[in-house]
Amino acid sequence: MIMKNKKNIYSYIILLLLIVSVLIGMTACSPVLTPTDTKASEETTETTETTETTETTETTETTETTETVEITPSIETIGDYEIYPTGERGKIEGNSPFKAEETTLWEIHDLKNDRTIATIPVPDDYKQPIKSEDLYLESGIVLIAYSESTGDRIVLNEAQNLVYYWDKEMTYKAWLPLKEKYDKATEALSWFYMWTIQVAEDDAVTLKVDLGNGAGTTNYEFYRVDYPSIKTLSDLKVYLSQLFSDDMVTELMKDKRFQEVDGVLYTLMADRGSDLSRGISYYGAHNIDNEHYSFDVLVEIINIDQEPYGNIIGHEYASFPLEETNKVLRFKSLRLLY
Structure with missing residues (x-):
């Protein structure tokens, strides 16, 4: 009887030990969150919330900045025109005021008619206007680029698809008689040398x-x-x-x-015709002292000797002095560039 009771006791002890072992194993597999871990978890949550708040704030600031009307420094889209640097260096012959190795070719593309209307050398230190209100110098005259040091400007006449190189004081009203004088003078000069x-x-x-x-x-x-x-x-x-x-x-x-x-x-009757290696001409003017001016001409040099034909391979530059005497503007020197 006693032996039988001892066997039962031993069975109960073994069963109890098994139950305890199972409980210990379950406890070991479950992660225990200490007070320190709880604090770290709260900080992580706060950090995440802070990050989200920061990102929201930055997004808001970006949205506010975008509302300011500005133009990308590398490409301008102005009405029906796209203006952009090509990345190619200019090649300039003649007495140019800027060096070829310090200029980049820019193109002006007429989006409406899908054609390039100008390929011009622009000095590297020239800036493009950033604010939209700086674009139009006057009605129909668009500022393409300008020099911060001299104030000289390159502008586009939208009505005529023409590019001008102007000094900082030049206006279309002052420019017009200079250009008209040049047109008449080159016509007269052509009677002796071309037509x-x-x-x-x-x-x-x-x-x-x-x-x-x-x-x-x-x-x-x-x-x-x-x-x-x-x-x-x-x-x-x-x-x-x-x-x-x-x-x-x-x-x-x-x-x-x-x-x-x-x-x-x-x-x-002795016509010689024009020079086929000369392309589009671009004009400029500088007012020296209201009695003396320089009229500047920049003409494209076209490849006509080898394929691919018709490519622009450089520009020729010349500046011609004008002097006003007895209220008449006259060229002191002039030659034909075409």
């Missing part, structure tokens, strides 16, 4: 003339000049005197292509 002045082709005379070309005195056909206000050599000299300095007029009048017969002016 023939308007003539009456049904009215010709044969004259023996030494043109100074090495051919000696030779018979040439001359045609009557049919140009308003120019009927005689004297008229021609007066016309040229409104455009060029006295020294230039004297040199031009030495040319034998104009001859007067019985009070009627005749000229030789």
Whole structure:
């Protein structure tokens, strides 16, 4: 009887030990959260909330900044135009005020007609306008880039798709008579070096003339000049005197292509055509002291010698002085760049 009771006791002890072992194993597998861990958890939660708050604040600030109207420094989209640097260096011939290695080619693209209207060298230190209110200098005149040191500007005439290089004081009203003077002067100069002045082709005379070309005195056909206000050599000299300095007029009048017969002016037909290696011209002007100006010309040089043909391979620059005498602006020097 006693032995049987002892066996039961031993069974109960073994069962109890098994239960205790199971309980200890379960406790070991469950993570225990200490007071320190609880605090760390709270800090992590707070940090997460703080981060989310910070991100929300930054998003709000970005949204407020975006509301300010600004233009990307690298590309401008102005109305129907896109203006951007190409990253290519310019190549400039002539007496340019800026060095080719310090300029980058910019293109102006007409979005409406899908064509590039200008490829121009821009000095690296020139800035683009950032604020939209700085874009329009006056009606139809858009500021493309400017120099902070000199105030010189490159502008676009929207109405005519033309690019101008201006000084800081130049306006379209002041620019217009300078450009008109240049157009008239180059037209007159072309009568001697490129084209023939308007003539009456049904009215010709044969004259023996030494043109100074090495051919000696030779018979040439001359045609009557049919140009308003120019009927005689004297008229021609007066016309040229409104455009060029006295020294230039004297040199031009030495040319034998104009001859007067019985009070009627005749000229030789001798067109040479334009230079096919010259492309679009861009113009500029600087007012030196309200009596002296410089008129600047920048013309594209086109590849015509090898493939690919038609590419712009550089620019030629020239600056021509004008002087106002007796309220008349006249070029002191000028040559054709085309």
